[in-house]
Amino acid sequence: MTSFLDEDLNFFGQALSQTEQSPRPESFLQKGSLTWAGNNYLLESDYDWEEGQVFLCLYRNRALTLYLACDLLEQEKQLPLAEQVKQTLSRELESLGSAFQLTRLTGKNPIHLNTLGLYFYTKNLWPEARDLLDRALKLKSDYSDAYRNLSNVYLKMGLPQEAVHLLERAVNLNPNFADLHNSLGWVYLECGRHPEARKHLETATRLNPAYQEAFLNLCLSYLQTSNHAQTYQHPSAPEESLDALRQIATQDQELRGILHQISTWEDVSRQYLILKDKQARRDSTNLRALCGLFYLRFQFDRANLKRETMGQSITWLQERLARGYDYADLRNFLGCFHIFLADLTMRDLLTATEGIADQRARRLAKYLKKLSRLSEHACGQLSL
Amino acid sequence: MTTERTANTIHKLLSRILAPQPENRPEEILQTELLDYLSSSEKEFRRACQINPNFGKSLRNLELLQYYGRELFSLLP
Numbered sequence: 001m002t003s004f005l006d007e008d009l010n011f012f013g014q015a016l017s018q019t020e021q022s023p024r025p026e027s028f029l030q031k032g033s034l035t036w037a038g039n040n041y042l043l044e045s046d047y048d049w050e051e052g053q054v055f056l057c058l059y060r061n062r063a064l065t066l067y068l069a070c071d072l073l074e075q076e077k078q079l080p081l082a083e084q085v086k087q088t089l090s091r092e093l094e095s096l097g098s099a100f101q102l103t104r105l106t107g108k109n110p111i112h113l114n115t116l117g118l119y120f121y122t123k124n125l126w127p128e129a130r131d132l133l134d135r136a137l138k139l140k141s142d143y144s145d146a147y148r149n150l151s152n153v154y155l156k157m158g159l160p161q162e163a164v165h166l167l168e169r170a171v172n173l174n175p176n177f178a179d180l181h182n183s184l185g186w187v188y189l190e191c192g193r194h195p196e197a198r199k200h201l202e203t204a205t206r207l208n209p210a211y212q213e214a215f216l217n218l219c220l221s222y223l224q225t226s227n228h229a230q231t232y233q234h235p236s237a238p239e240e241s242l243d244a245l246r247q248i249a250t251q252d253q254e255l256r257g258i259l260h261q262i263s264t265w266e267d268v269s270r271q272y273l274i275l276k277d278k279q280a281r282r283d284s285t286n287l288r289a290l291c292g293l294f295y296l297r298f299q300f301d302r303a304n305l306k307r308e309t310m311g312q313s314i315t316w317l318q319e320r321l322a323r324g325y326d327y328a329d330l331r332n333f334l335g336c337f338h339i340f341l342a343d344l345t346m347r348d349l350l351t352a353t354e355g356i357a358d359q360r361a362r363r364l365a366k367y368l369k370k371l372s373r374l375s376e377h378a379c380g381q382l383s384l
Numbered sequence: 385m386t387t388e389r390t391a392n393t394i395h396k397l398l399s400r401i402l403a404p405q406p407e408n409r410p411e412e413i414l415q416t417e418l419l420d421y422l423s424s425s426e427k428e429f430r431r432a433c434q435i436n437p438n439f440g441k442s443l444r445n446l447e448l449l450q451y452y453g454r455e456l457f458s459l460l461p
Contacts, residue, residue, distance in 0.1 A: 307394070328436035335428035335445060339452075342421035348394040349401075349414070360402055363461070364410045370459050371418070378452040383441035 025049040028085040032093040036100040043096070045070070045089040047081045054081075054088050058096075058123060065124040073315055095290070096123070098297050098304065103132065105300040110140035112300075115292035118149050121156075122289040129153045144170070144177045151183055155190065163187045171200070178207035182214040185221075194221050205247070212248050213279060219244035219272055226265060237268040245271060284325050291317065291333040295384055298340045307344040313337060336382045343375040411460055422453055 026047075033042040042059040051069060058066040070088045077084070099119050106112035117132035133150040137143060147170040154163035167184035174180055181204035188197035198221055204214035222241035245268065249255040255271070262271055294313050297305050314337045321330060346368055353365040401413045426449055432442035 326431075326435065328432040328439040328442065331428045331432035331435065332439065332442045332445065335425045335432065335442065335449075338421050338425035338428065339449075342418050342425075345394070345397070345421070346418070349398055352394050352398050356402075358402070360410055364401065364414065367411045367414070367459070367461060371414075371456070374452065374455050374459065378448060381448050383444045383448075 026081075028082040030085050030089040032089050034093065034097050034100070041096060043089055043093050045085045045092070047085055054084050056088060056092055058092075058125075060125065073312065074319060075315070094309075095293060098301055099293055101304075102293075102296050102300055106296060108135075108139060110136040110143055110146065112296055113139070114143065114146040114149060115289075115296055117146070117153075118285070118289045119293045121149060121153055122286050124156070126153050126157050130157070142174050144174060144179050147180060148183045151187060155187065160187060160191050164191065176207060178204045178211055178214070181207065182211065182217065185214065186217055189217060189221055189224075194225050197221050209247075210251060212251060212275075215244045215247045216272065216275055216279065219248075219268065223265065223269055223272060234264045234266065236263060237265045241268045241272075248275065282325075284327055284330060287317070287320055287325055287330060288333075291330065291337075292384075295333065295336065298343075298379070302344075302347075305344065307341065307348050310337065310341045310344050314341060332384065336384060339375075339379060339382065343372075343379055346372050346375055415456060415460055418456060419453070422449060422456075425449060 029044060029046040031042065031044050033040060035041070040061055042062070044057045044059070045054060047053070048055045048069070054070045054072060056066070056068045056070050057064060058068075070092075072084060072088065076087060079087070099116060102112075102116055106116065113132045113136035117129045117136060120126075120129035120132065130150065130153050133146050133153060136146040137150065140146070147167060151163040151167050154160065154166065164184070164187050167180060167187055170180050171177075171184055181200040185197045185199075185201035185204060188194070188200065198218060201214050201218045201221065205211050205218070208214070219241045222238040222244070226235070226238045226241070242262065245255065245262065246259065249259050252275075255275070262268060290313075294310070298310070314334065317330065317334050317337065321334065350365060350368040350372060353361050353368060356362075397417070401410045401417070405413070426446065429442045429446045429449065432439055433446070
């Protein structure tokens with residue numbers, strides 16, 4: 001589009017029509033904040049035009065702790081951008097606020113404390129996560145999941161030595177937990193303590209011969225200590241690193257097919273990176289953390305949980321499962337969420353029915369009350 | 385399925401349940417609706433057991449669901 005004034009109007013040396021063709025990206029910035037235990041948490045959401053998606057920033061006391069590219073529901077992607085940003089901020093603020101509330105409501109149950117700790121860990125709120133996981137371990141000293149989560153928190157906080165102390169204590173208390181040996185092996189690797197790392201990684205693989213992650217960590221240890229700086233251009237891979245790959249290949253058909261071609265240090269390194277990437281893509285920590293939070297919100301803060309929010313969480317989880325996160329524990333969460341949705345439907349129906357004077361509605365309300373008692377009992381018995 | 389369910393507001397659902405229908409009482413319509421939720425749940429627990437046959441939590445939840453379904457029928461006036 002041009003106008004007769006174009007030739008006369010210039011903006012920093014460019015004709016106006018040109019500047020009009022590349023306008024400054026529109027901002028839909030939304031902000032929200034909450035305060036908890038003397039800390040201020042500010043959330044900002046906007047649309048990133050370069051990445052083509054909504055993002056979220058979380059600040060604790062003005063320090064940026066998290067930049068997150070948001071994964072919206074398929075139906076939300078059809079909404080105007082301003083609405084996408086608004087919904088993202090509202091959802092994240094609600095989740096964070098309820099997580100803080102739950103730290104008071106869930107009491108002294110180590111499993112719930114671990115669940116909340118994991119949620120804060122995924123939001124990069126490490127001091128908050130550390131306090132909760134620490135409390136979980138004081139209540140249950142053989143809780144391998146909490147040990148692993150807390151050691152990850154220490155690593156993120158740049159305190160590998162704390163992680164070593166914690167996991168050494170955990171392994172002494174629970175010498176037959178392969179997960180703990182693997183975690184300790186990994187932390188030793190991070191500290192460059194290879195002999196100790198290998199000792200624990202080998203124990204992990206002895207306890208669980210199908211433990212791919214432990215074999216992968218072992219492979220890395222041998223690659224890192226291989227001395228080939230002044231030898232051949234394409235040095236051979238350490239035999240132990242190839243052994244680790246062979247063990248992984250027993251469960252990985254693709255790797256089995258190319259194993260005979262892998263011989264040099266570079267080959268094994270490349271394969272290590274491919275497998276590590278595969279492993280990262282399979283990681284469902286964020287999904288599990290959010291599912292755990294929904295579970296706690298239903299069990300302890302049901303009055304503030306909307307039926308629509310529960311419905312959205314089901315759709316959200318169904319979409320992730322369809323993308324390949326098809327794990328038993330996530331399916332189990334989804335099964336529970338359907339029952340929770342039935343319960344919240346009964347609750348809302350009862351509220352709506354109670355305002356109606358009609359005889360049939362009163363009879364229905366009576367029936368709903370009985371059903372609600374049954375539902376409350378069933379929901380309380382579900383295993384997660 | 386869930387998107388459709390939650391898109392139906394509670395008032396729409398209640399209107400459907402309480403709409404005069406010669407064959408079904410409101411309680412029966414509600415029960416059918418709830419059984420639909422439970423069957424979605426059962427599908428997920430069964431899938432979890434398929435993925436990991438030793439996943440005790442889903443096995444226990446399946447048992448609980450069967451009890452829940454039976455009690456749901458017994459409460460129908």
